[in-house]
Amino acid sequence: MAAVFQGLGAATAFSVSNSLDSRKFLVSSRKSLSARKASFPVVRSDGSVVPRSNARVRRAEQLITNAVATKPDSSAASTTSKPGHELLLFEALREGLEEEMDRDPHVCVMGEDVGHYGGSYKVTKGLADKYGDLRVLDTPIAENSFTGMGIGAAMTGLRPIIEGMNMGFLLLAFNQISNNCGMLHYTSGGQFKIPVVIRGPGGVGRQLGAEHSQRLESYFQSIPGIQMVACSTPYNAKGLMKAAIRSENPVILFEHVLLYNLKERIPDEEYICSLEEAEMVRPGEHVTILTYSRMRYHVMQAAKTLVNKGYDPEVIDIRSLKPFDLYTIGNSVKKTHRVLIVEECMRTGGIGASLTAAITENFHDYLDAPIVCLSSQDVPTPYAGTLEEWTVVQPAQIVTAVEKLCQ
Amino acid sequence: MATMRRMEIAADSLYKAKLIRGFCHLYDGQEAVAIGMEAAITKKDSIITAYRDHCTFLARGGTLLEVFSELMGRQGGCSKGKGGSMHFYKKESGFYGGHGIVGAQVPLGVGLAFAQKYSKDGTVAFALYGDGAANQGQLFEALNIAALWDLPAILVCENNHYGMGTAEWRAAKSPAYYKRGDYVPGLKVDGMDVLAVKQACKFAKEHALKNGPLILEMDTYRYHGHSMSDPGSTYRTRDEISGVRQERDPVERVRKLLLSHDLATEKELKDMEKEIRKEVDVAIAQAKESPMPEPYELFTNVYVKGLGVEAFGPDRKEVRALLP
Numbered sequence: 001m002a003a004v005f006q007g008l009g010a011a012t013a014f015s016v017s018n019s020l021d022s023r024k025f026l027v028s029s030r031k032s033l034s035a036r037k038a039s040f041p042v043v044r045s046d047g048s049v050v051p052r053s054n055a056r057v058r059r060a061e062q063l064i065t066n067a068v069a070t071k072p073d074s075s076a077a078s079t080t081s082k083p084g085h086e087l088l089l090f091e092a093l094r095e096g097l098e099e100e101m102d103r104d105p106h107v108c109v110m111g112e113d114v115g116h117y118g119g120s121y122k123v124t125k126g127l128a129d130k131y132g133d134l135r136v137l138d139t140p141i142a143e144n145s146f147t148g149m150g151i152g153a154a155m156t157g158l159r160p161i162i163e164g165m166n167m168g169f170l171l172l173a174f175n176q177i178s179n180n181c182g183m184l185h186y187t188s189g190g191q192f193k194i195p196v197v198i199r200g201p202g203g204v205g206r207q208l209g210a211e212h213s214q215r216l217e218s219y220f221q222s223i224p225g226i227q228m229v230a231c232s233t234p235y236n237a238k239g240l241m242k243a244a245i246r247s248e249n250p251v252i253l254f255e256h257v258l259l260y261n262l263k264e265r266i267p268d269e270e271y272i273c274s275l276e277e278a279e280m281v282r283p284g285e286h287v288t289i290l291t292y293s294r295m296r297y298h299v300m301q302a303a304k305t306l307v308n309k310g311y312d313p314e315v316i317d318i319r320s321l322k323p324f325d326l327y328t329i330g331n332s333v334k335k336t337h338r339v340l341i342v343e344e345c346m347r348t349g350g351i352g353a354s355l356t357a358a359i360t361e362n363f364h365d366y367l368d369a370p371i372v373c374l375s376s377q378d379v380p381t382p383y384a385g386t387l388e389e390w391t392v393v394q395p396a397q398i399v400t401a402v403e404k405l406c407q
Numbered sequence: 408m409a410t411m412r413r414m415e416i417a418a419d420s421l422y423k424a425k426l427i428r429g430f431c432h433l434y435d436g437q438e439a440v441a442i443g444m445e446a447a448i449t450k451k452d453s454i455i456t457a458y459r460d461h462c463t464f465l466a467r468g469g470t471l472l473e474v475f476s477e478l479m480g481r482q483g484g485c486s487k488g489k490g491g492s493m494h495f496y497k498k499e500s501g502f503y504g505g506h507g508i509v510g511a512q513v514p515l516g517v518g519l520a521f522a523q524k525y526s527k528d529g530t531v532a533f534a535l536y537g538d539g540a541a542n543q544g545q546l547f548e549a550l551n552i553a554a555l556w557d558l559p560a561i562l563v564c565e566n567n568h569y570g571m572g573t574a575e576w577r578a579a580k581s582p583a584y585y586k587r588g589d590y591v592p593g594l595k596v597d598g599m600d601v602l603a604v605k606q607a608c609k610f611a612k613e614h615a616l617k618n619g620p621l622i623l624e625m626d627t628y629r630y631h632g633h634s635m636s637d638p639g640s641t642y643r644t645r646d647e648i649s650g651v652r653q654e655r656d657p658v659e660r661v662r663k664l665l666l667s668h669d670l671a672t673e674k675e676l677k678d679m680e681k682e683i684r685k686e687v688d689v690a691i692a693q694a695k696e697s698p699m700p701e702p703y704e705l706f707t708n709v710y711v712k713g714l715g716v717e718a719f720g721p722d723r724k725e726v727r728a729l730l731p
Contacts, residue, residue, distance in 0.1 A: 152518020
């Protein structure tokens with residue numbers, strides 16, 4: 001599908017042993033249980049390619065030579081002291097969106113206040129002026145029907161991006177997302193594909209109240225036929241947005257309300273992140289910490305404390321919520337033998353619960369300790385600031401959990 | 408129409424013989440709507456309907472073999488046996504299905520119209536729904552959206568007067584479904600008269616391309632119950648059913664017209680019906696012989712481009728598939 005790249009700010013060097021492991025893992029019989037969980041990376045960041053089809057390999061090689069700005073030859077060409085440009089996460093999303101809309105006239109956006117208003121989080125600002133009202137469509141407040149409308153349009157060949165102003169509102173469109181979006185490709189025997197992208201901010205914000213702080217990834221994860229990804233940095237936000245738009249499958253892109261103003265330097269060149277790959281944030285030896293979206297930052301904060309205390313955590317941002325990248329996760333488990341999952345979903349039935357089950361089923365023999373999953377409490381998110389802090393996992397709790405796990 | 412009638416009756420007996428399982432919603436009595444609509448439009452226009460879709464599929468160019476194969480869950484079915492009675496689709500002829508959830512197809516239909524407006528190809532989308540679905544909120548949401556942007560969507564209410572077991576006057580405060588558009592004009596059409604339906608659909612297409620959405624209410628009737636598990640007689644009298652069959656039956660009406668205008672003789676019509684009966688029987692026999700889907704088909708078509716992995720069922724032995 002698309003090549004994966006290390007973000008400039010995001011990762012340190014990949015060890016070469018990973019690519020050797022990849023070949024071993026391909027041959028091993030320890031495959032995951034169902035199609036939706038395992039994935040094959042196409043390109044390892046150190047340049048070695050696992051060929052799946054000639055066309056893809058060629059394209060991947062082309063993209064490699066252009067993208068990674070840390071290579072010495074490309075940095076000489078740029079005029080600024082550091083290559084790439086700095087922007088905020090919502091601007092990165094907008095850039096990805098704009099590039100895809102330029103590239104393919106079938107791509108259109110629909111949602112509440114995405115046009116003239118510019119989007120409630122400014123992700124679509126300026127796009128309506130550039131592309132017109134029909135391509136950046138302001139819908140009335142009718143999630144069920146405009147999601148259905150997007151899916152109907154996708155059946156004919158358009159590629160709509162449906163924005164939910166807040167992920168919680170998409171619960172109203174659950175029927176359309178589950179029955180029509182996820183299942184139409186299957187029930188029509190492959191006749192129709194639904195290349196939609198459903199995106200929107202979710203997660204616990206700053207005292208937004210119970211109904212506006214929902215984590216819908218747990219509700220959507222069982223729907224067959226869809227892919228779910230969660231972005232966490234401007235780099236992967238733009239990459240995942242572009243990959244999601246180009247994907248032929250319906251993709252739900254989960255953004256987080258509190259991450260929109262993150263600033264990062266991203267490459268000038270065009271790049272795409274793989275929809276099924278996890279991101280290695282910090283390689284380590286003692287414990288694998290799996291996380292996604294905003295909790296990544298809580299984990300990195302805890303990691304600082306942990307490093308000072310002498311621990312060496314390996315932090316992986318799983319990014320792909322459905323299917324799980326059990327390949328990267330598995331390699332990590334085989335290395336460290338201890339797993340901590342830090343997520344923002346509810347304790348019951350959340351992404352962490354599924355991930356715990358998946359890892360236990362597949363990598364049970366490699367675990368030295370039971371998997372610990374830190375998640376939000378099974379309560380509606382309260383308004384009061386102190387209570388809200390208590391429902392979400394905090395860095396101090398992560399540190400305590402790691403210490404206990406590594407005893 | 409006669410083919411459709413035969414097909415539905417044959418499906419009835421197949422269901423009772425347990426070759427068709429699950430839900431089977433039969434369309435006999437309402438054939439005029441499907442045929443009349445098809446006569447007025449091209450294959451580039453889109454039709455989307457709910458679960459009572461066997462005849463609409465046939466009208467859009469599906470074959471009897473595809474219908475029976477799909478109903479019996481065979482490989483040769485239009486959805487490879489994975490859709491079933493409620494999920495018939497034919498992309499090449501603009502038939503978008505085949506939807507189980509009541510009313511959910513109307514926003515999809517408006518989406519089809521949106522895509523048609525976006526690509527400016529001068530075609531329209533017909534979104535069919537029943538009198539039961541007419542009370543769904545998403546319908547009014549979709550209507551608002553279609554009217555707001557002048558989308559070429561035509562919402563057709565196939566009013567067979569019963570939403571499963573509930574008569575229309577017990578479910579709707581205002582059973583005049585064509586008037587419910589408020590700002591969208593509506594037409595009431597005799598849905599048992601195929602020529603009236605054709606005229607109405609022709610007019611609707613011209614109107615939608617110029618002025619935006621339109622509501623058509625087709626006054627029709629179904630002889631069978633809501634589905635095969637519904638006898639159809641607990642909420643209406645047998646006299647009512649036979650009354651409609653005698654006075655308003657669409658196939659009879661066309662037959663009378665043909666005979667009275669000397670366009671065909673009695674014998675020709677009888678021969679035609681015999682032909683049709685044979686066709687249907689041949690299709691059923693062929694479908695009965697056709698193979699069931701392979702076990703690996705369980706995992707195909709979940710994603711468009713799969714994840715290149717091997718998938719297997721719970722026992723990890725029997726059902727194995729290598730996905731694209």
